[in-house]
Amino acid sequence: MKPVPFDYVRPTSIEETCALLAADGDARVIAGGQSLVPMLAMRLARPARLIDILRLPELSGVRDDGNTVVIGAATRQAATEHHPLIKAKAPLLAKVFPWIGHPATRRRGTIGGSIAHADPSAEIPLVVATLDAEIVVREASGETTINAGEFFLGPMVTAIPQGGLLTEIRLPVWSQPRLGVSFHEVNARHSDFAFVCAAAQVGFDETTHCTACAVGIGGLGEFPVRLDRAAKALIGTDLDHAAIADAVDAAMAELDIWGDLHASAEYRRRVGGVLARRALIDARQAALECPQ
Amino acid sequence: MSTAPRRLRYVSANRRVREDRRFVVGMGRYAADVEAANALHVALVPSAHPAARIVSIDGSAALALPGVHYVLTGEELAAATEPLMNGLETPEVKRYPLALKQARYVGEWIAAVVADTRALAEDAAELVEVSYEPLPYVIDAEAALRPDAAIVHPPHGSNVLLDRTFVWGEVERDFAQSQRQLSFRVVWGRSSTVPIETFGITAIWDPWRELLDVWASIQMPKYSDQIARAMRLPANAVRVHQDVDVGGSYGVKRGIKHTILCSYLARRLGRPIRLIEDRLENMRAGDAHGPDRIFDVSVAFNTDGIVRSMKMRALDNVGAYAGRAPFQLGKPIGAIVGPYKIQSVEYRAQSVTTNKAVQEAVRGFGQSPTNYAIETAIDKVAGALRLDRIEVRRRNFIRKGEFPYLIPSGTRYDSGDYHTVVAKVLDHVGWDALQTERNRLRQSGLLAGIGIAACLEPSGGNSTFEPLLNPKNTTSTWMESCRIHVDALGDIVTTVNTTSSGQGHETLVATVIGEVLEIDPDRIRVVRPDSLESMPSNSPVGSRMAIMLGGAAYHAAGKLKQKLIGIGAHQFGAGEDAVVYANGGVATTAGDRRLAWAELVNIAHRNWHLLPPGMEPGLETNQIYQVPTGGTLPTPDGRVQMYPCHSFEFHVVLLAIDPDIGLPKIHRYVIGHDCGTVINPHIVKGMTLGGIAHGIGAALFEEFAYDDQGQMITQTFMDYLLPSSQEVPEVEIVHHCTPSPYTVLGQKGSGESGYLGAPAAISSAVNDALAPLGIAVAKLPIRLAALGDAIAAARQSSKA
Structure with missing residues (x-):
């Protein structure tokens, strides 16, 4: 379990990073290394060069941009977890941290690293997909923004172009007066990647009408999926249990789902639906409990 | 038989486990902590096939890397060593550290690469070109019993190693006479004990002393004997160092194939050889899975x-x-x-x-x-x-x-x-x-x-179970030993003649000896001699050490106590039945005369003239202890x-x-x-x-x-x-x-x-x-x- 030999560079600016990435097709970005280092050790990843972005100051930090919360790609998961702005304005993301690895891995792991790694069952990519966040990628030629819906292409495959660097994530801030979020996950051991997981965020007006809804499921197959049809069907309802069940069941039936040793495809389809329903029910409850 | 202590003083008491002190502060000394100067490192080439004939192995590209010293194949190793031991009489199920002519499971070692560093050895292992001809294979146990099953060892003739039916008592009568019956199947999946520390070994061959030194993360009965047999060496040319801590085992730390591979390479190359399994090697080919x-x-x-x-x-x-x-x-x-x-x-x-x-x-x-x-x-x-x-x-x-x-x-x-x-x-x-x-x-x-x-x-x-399942095996002795030495200053050294993998044998032996001699166990030094200096041991298997090492220590201590009683009685001019032993000293029953530990030790070590006639000087006793109820x-x-x-x-x-x-x-x-x-x-x-x-x-x-x-x-x-x-x-x-x-x-x-x-x-x-x-x-x-x-x-x- 020793990596294939590689070069290591630590650029001092985003521009330099992009130039290095553009110049070397066998280079890979390393940040917290919580996924990449084990893959290097197993020789599943064999880059010729590692470009360490962890100490680039402009990639770290959380800021309020009005309609969005912006998180620098190299911000540590632990720093994000405990950031007051995340609790206040990105409550769904705040909800998932206890499920991500262990405190020790969250001290090292970064937000952008988890998204760029694109494990289909990882929690942060699910939040990003559920909220259809914007993912900002810098190249030597300039900056592009990719919606999460177009970002995840397959297991460990993203839309980051060759030579591109993920620089920040923009999570939309919902304006509904009453907001509720929930997250559910099933795995054999608490800190593992999910067999299946579900996230929901709902907004209510002053009555019991749901005015905004997002629900997503991870661990089903190629990448985390946002159940748009279900969300659309639920907006305008009171999010009663029957409506939730109908909407989720219809959405689940359309999905392509994989099975493995740990959980069959049938399990993931059935329990994915269970978790999505539970997430929506809990999110509704949380929203209705919000002080008006 | 020694006199049992009247009242337990240290046994069962709430006393610290002495080994914990070094483990808690991270100062255990494991096989990987043994650094041999000039050592070379081994990486393995794993089989990609569950069954395949090995057509050819080409190590030339690996050897061309600077710092790569050797590529060893199964053919060379098998020619120079004996097959590893089988428990049953299955001579056609031959096992060598490296696959010989045929691979029999995914991950099995096909070749070993030796290089200046482990990383380099891994790079080189990827360059070894093995040409395979895939063969039929069988994974499931019931499938392996079918007449048309692929046979894992064709010379053996079938996949069956053992098929024996025992009938104890009147089974058919009891079934016929019982009012009810039921039948079911349950399946136990293949798991193991998966230690934190993988198997590791360093082997050094000294040609001038004709001595093989081994430091290994081992828990294995008769390990040095098995090395000697496979290496075609006299057993007194194998020195296993038992003063390494073993980081978890519960049975599985039996890296005999790793040991023979490294011992052979050490001899062949004239350099210390080190192999510390990585997790993948341990899981896939450490040969340490449990019942299935x-x-x-x-x-x-x-x-x-x-x-x-x-x-x-x-x-x-x-x-x-x-x-x-x-x-x-x-x-x-x-x-x-x-x-x-x-x-x-x-x-x-x-x-x-x-x-x-x-x-x-x-x-x-x-x-x-x-x-x-x-x-x-x-x-x-x-x-x-x-x-x-x-x-x-x-x-x-x-x-x-x-x-x-x-x-x-x-x-x-x-x-x-x-x-x-x-x-x-x-x-x-x-x-x-x-x-x-x-x-x-x-x-x-x-x-x-x-x-x-x-x-x-x-x-x-x-x-x-060995003689039971293999009638050619007539072993009925499963001894464990302990030696106690009291030096001229009165300090006690005792031995554990095997490695330990966290069972607390040092605490065990010190507690038992302290109990018998009525001396604070913390004053007793416990050492682990190497295999050439050790007394016989069957290693900690079958939940035996509290009984066996405890029994050996108890009797060795009893002998020591008896000797001290003899010395004391002689000084008092009294019979041994007219004195009592207490707190390390001997006194007359009447209590009018007493000799303390230090005085008794001094007599034993320095005053021949005060020793009872015929008594050996010094204070050293030992016990080789057979399993209670064993022997048939x-x-x-x-x-x-x-x-x-x-x-x-x-x-x-x-x-x-x-x-x-x-x-x-x-x-x-x-x-x-x-x-x-x-x-x-x-x-x-x-x-x-x-x-x-x-x-x-x-x-x-x-x-x-x-x-x-x-x-x-x-x-x-x-x-x-x-x-x-x-x-x-x-x-x-x-x-x-x-x-x-x-x-x-x-x-x-x-x-x-x-x-x-x-x-x-x-x-x-x-x-x-x-x-x-x-x-x-x-x-x-x-x-x-x-x-x-x-x-x-x-x-x-x-x-x-």
Whole structure:
């Protein structure tokens, strides 16, 4: 379990990073290394060069941009977890941290690293997909923004172009007066990647009408999926249990789902639906409990 | 026989475990901490195929890398060494460290690359070109028995290593006369003990002294003998350094193939050779998987719940080579009826080769799977009769007054008080309240169940399963030794003649000697001589060391005490019966004269003129100790006294399953434990808690799973799931002490405690939870998603 030999560079600016990435097709970005280092050790990843972005100051930090919360790609998961702005304005993301690895891995792991790694069952990519966040990628030629819906292409495959660097994530801030979020996950051991997981965020007006809804499921197959049809069907309802069940069941039936040793495809389809329903029910409850 | 101490002073006392001091501060010294100057490093080329003829191996590209020294193939190694030892007489099932002509499982070592660093060796290993011709293979044990199965070792003629049926007692009569019968199958998945420290070794050959030095992470009986035999060296040319800490084992640290590979390379290249397995090598080809077993069980019983007879067939998949694995079907014969008075047993032990990795000894040596099968039978009998599961156990238990109790297969159980342990546990747990809690959980929408398991831990490591299953093996001696030396300043040094893998042997031996000599155990230095300076040992296997090392230390200390009494009596001009030994000194019975420890030591070391005539000077004693009750060979009809002692454990588990998800959660875990006299309570507690965690792993999480292409699909800790602190609940331990009449202090073994009953208890709890749905699980590990699927299917069919 020793990596294939590689070069290591630590650029001092985003521009330099992009130039290095553009110049070397066998280079890979390393940040917290919580996924990449084990893959290097197993020789599943064999880059010729590692470009360490962890100490680039402009990639770290959380800021309020009005309609969005912006998180620098190299911000540590632990720093994000405990950031007051995340609790206040990105409550769904705040909800998932206890499920991500262990405190020790969250001290090292970064937000952008988890998204760029694109494990289909990882929690942060699910939040990003559920909220259809914007993912900002810098190249030597300039900056592009990719919606999460177009970002995840397959297991460990993203839309980051060759030579591109993920620089920040923009999570939309919902304006509904009453907001509720929930997250559910099933795995054999608490800190593992999910067999299946579900996230929901709902907004209510002053009555019991749901005015905004997002629900997503991870661990089903190629990448985390946002159940748009279900969300659309639920907006305008009171999010009663029957409506939730109908909407989720219809959405689940359309999905392509994989099975493995740990959980069959049938399990993931059935329990994915269970978790999505539970997430929506809990999110509704949380929203209705919000002080008006 | 030494005089027993009147009152226990250090034994059973709340005293620190001396080894913990160095482990807690991170100052253990492991095989990988041994740094040999100028050492070369080894990496292995693994087989990609479950079965393939090796057409050619081309190491030229690897050797072309600067810093790469050698590429070793199986052909070269096999020509220079003897095959590794088999337990059974299966001479055509030959095993060498590197595959010879044919690969037999995915990951098997095909070639070894030696380089300046491990990283370089790994780079070079990728460059070794192996040309294979894939062959038919077989993964499943039942498939391996079919006449058309691919044969793993064609010269052996079949995949069957062992197929023997024992009949103890009037099985057919008892079946015919019983009112009821039932049959079932349960399957124990392939798991292991998976130590934190992988296997590691450094070997150095000194041609001028003709001496092979080995530092290894080893737990293995007769390790240096096996090295000598395979290396074609005299045993006194092999020096195994036993003063390394072993970072976890419970049976599996038996890297004999690693050792022979490195020893040969050390000789061949004239440089120290080091191989520290990485996790992938350890999981895939460390040859350290545990039992992989199908049980077909029938029991005959009466309507009062009394089980009269049992037929058990155990089919074990040992993987690609034999080793000692088939013996893991033999040890459970010594407790084949568990704690129950079953009169007669038919036991068919079948061991087959397949194209999986090689099996090794794992905690309990086959006993935990067997206990799982027996306990499932008892639960099923209770279920069939609609009787209380605990009541059925009580009715079948051997009673306190019936010990020593001879079981049909020839072992005499030493002692026990099962009814009292059960009563204490039920009292502790609040049995009615526990059932109320289960019902409350059920009413809240969960599937909740209570698991019960009662089982024995045979202990003492009297490995008579060897002559039982291999008539050519006539070994009946399973000794352990201890030497005590008191220097001229009166300080005590004693020996442990084997490595330890966390069992606390230093604490054990110091505690026992301190007890006998009435001296603070912390004043006793414990050393581990190398194998050339050691007294005989059979290493810590079969929960034997409290009994065996404890027994040897006790007797060696008794001899020392007797010598001191002789010296004292001589000074007083009194007979030995007119003096008393106390606190390290000797006094006259009247109390008018006394010689303290230092004075007695001084006489022994410096005052020949004061020694009783004929007494040797100095203060050194030793004991080579045979297993109590051991020493006899099996009868022709297959009865034998297996282990001397039988600890008892009784588990009660409350567990609840979220029916929509399948996720089981343990709400309460209580174990009643009786291992006789406890030498050190912290060690016994640690063993029991760790054993339960291990058992939870075997029951719910851990499996070396293979797909039907013969690929192992759980090669890392992402897929081979070890229970963590978040999955293992708090465990409540209820103690009881029924001393063994066969051991020096009444102690029994506890190295496998918890593990031997936890899988049965968890399975019992899950099945109690599933009972309202009319389904049961019959295979370990119980994966939560499979459980969820089974629940969903049962609900679906009840709707339909």
